[in-house]
Amino acid sequence: MAKIVAEQLVEMLVEAGIKRVYAVTGDSLNFFNEAIRKDGRIKWIHVRHEEVGAYAAAAEAELDGIACCAGSCGPGHIHLINGVYEAHRSHVPLLVIASTIPTNQMGTDYFQETNTYKLFDDCSGYNQLVTTAEQAPRIFQSAIQHAISQKGVSVIGLPGDVSELKAIEPHSAQKMYACQPVIRPSDYELQCIAQLLNEAKTVTIYGGIGCAGAKEQLSELAKKLKAPVGYSFRGKMHVQLDAPYDVGMTGLLGIPSCYQAMKEADVLLLLGTDMPYDAFMPKDNKIIQIDLVQSRLGRRADLTIGAVGDIKETIKSLLPFLEEKDDHSFLDSFGTFHEKVQERLHQYVESNGEKDAIQPEFLADKINSLAKDDAIFTVDTGMSCVWGARYIQQTGSRTLLGSFNHGSMANAMPMAIGAALAHPDKQVIAFCGDGGLSMLLGDLSTIKQYNLPIKLVVFNNRALGMVKLEMEVAGLVDNETAMENPDFAKVAEAMGIHGMNIHEPSEVEDGLRKAFSFDGPFLLNVFTNPNALAMPAHITKEQVLGMTESMAKMILGGRMDEVFDTIKSNYKHLKEIF
Secondary structure (H helix, E strand, O other): OOOEHHHHHHHHHHHHOOOEEEEOOOHHHHHHHHHHHHHOOOEEEEOOOHHHHHHHHHHHHHHHOOEEEEEOOOHHHHOOHHHHHHHHHHOOOEEEEEEEOOHHHOOOOOOOOOOHHHHHHHHOOEEEEOOOOOOHHHHHHHHHHHHHHHOOEEEEEEEHHHHOOEOOOOOOOOOOOOOOOOOOOOHHHHHHHHHHHHHOOOEEEEEOHHHOOOHHHHHHHHHHHOOOEEEOOOOHHHHOOOOOOEEEEOOOOOOHHHHHHHHHOOEEEEEOOOOOOHHHOOOOOEEEEEEOOHHHOOOOOOOOEEEEOOHHHHHHHHHHHOOOOOOOHHHHHHHHHHHHHHHHHHHHHHOOEEOOEEOHHHHHHHHHHHOOOOOEEEEOOOHHHHHHHHHOOOOOOOEEEEOOOOOOOOOHHHHHHHHHHHOOOOOEEEEEEHHHHHHOHHHHHHHHHOOOOOEEEEEEOOEOHHHHHHHHHOOOOOOOOEOOOOOHHHHHHHOOOEEEEEOOHHHHHHHHHHHHHOOOOEEEEEEEOOOOOOOOOOOOHHHHHHHHHHHHHHHHOOOHHHHHHHHHHOHHHHHHHO
16 A cells, blocks of 8 residues: 555654654544554654643653654644743754644635644744645655754644645655764864963853753863853753852852852853843853854853854863963852852751741752652742752752743643653652642643653642742732642542642651652642742842832731741841841
8 A cells, every 4th residue: 555645754753763742633633643553663642731742742852852742733733832932942853743724725714724834933943834745755854854953843734634645755865864063163263262261360160051961071171270160050960060160050040159150250151051141141251152053142141252162072172272270269269158058058958847838948958869860850930940940959860851941830740741751761750830730730641641650749839939929029919829729649649640748847758758669650749838939149129129018018918927927938038138
């Protein structure tokens, strides 16, 4: 029997290294689904919501280099958008199969009709609609090649009727080319960078996700320059070095030691980072930025030198031009500063809370100490993300996934699905906010269906905690941020997942040990302190005034008990501010 277009697509996906397709099947996807079943080399993962599928695929793409999700015509592929945006903004290779209505109905306002060009244009690097069998293999190859080479999203609009057409072999290539060129600055640029670094009395290094795979070279560079090293959240697991070099993170989730080390250095060296918070970038020192993508240079800070290069290859080429520094007083001073900041953070671990108000810092620290050295962590956007940023440490070959650029709620559980399927040998731990988990709760059934041994730890503060804090620092009284949650442990049990509620601080360690040792999925619902705050690395006068104004409004509104609980829970933070 002649091969059809859907089967041709499956063969090319296999050639590209796709192992799974995350999707909800139906109508316009049915021939593609059948082609996957018949071929047998790709697994169709039946998620309950396409957004979960897109997030899971984005996680797999970040871990393994490429992944695929799909959505049926109209509503199906619209549901993919949020996760597709995540992959697009994180620059990971993701293939999106957006099946559509039949070609003969296009442009007639047909049932479930959408315009895939307009719909996906802002969240993809390649976006084309297949309309003929002759065109199909060339579109498939181009889409895959764009995703791999540009490290981004490629969307294939595939009408259901086209997918069942007889396949036509093209004259162009059907194979994929995963090239690995060596990209670094020219010798002249390296000499200019080296001259600036050699002349500087003090240097701070700040690294991002672009430093992945370059930790050995980064360590050698830091030792030669006697430079403290900070990092972005997404870069943390790839950049974090041992003392005295580690000064932590800056930005909204960061700590003061990194912020000050960046501010006080003569030269700040930015490596593979596009950290978006320009307010945390210093303005009075010289800055060198090296990135693989030229368009990122200078868009967060005023640069003295901007250069294009792969971080690993660039450092290897730069090191021979550098003079080793003898003075390590700057490094030592910030190493000591960072130790003191860590001691301050540990005070919240020691103050472990009370019944139904367990300190989230205490919980996060316990997870960090009990998790395996090669665990994969996923973090929701919100307060659970803050605790993950501050308390998950790189102790071996750990990986950390989150919605770091798109900043969407509800990503932790879906990303854990992708991570667990791609790496069944690894421990996968999801830091879930109660708001995030509620949003896509139905896909607990997906975890059960594939018996994924994910450990879901719910930081259940009964509120949209980050939004509440944002409103308070703006001088507003939080409104409609409280959440009336179900019993998440019972919900998990109803879906066939083992669940447990944790109300007392004394129950936390035993609960985590039980969850982590359990052979299968486990949800630990921990009742954390709803009034726990997270202060950024640098606090402005306006934020202090806003918080004061918010507290005053709450007192005048009769919410004195809540104000008192906030002060009691955060007195160590507040005495630093006031």
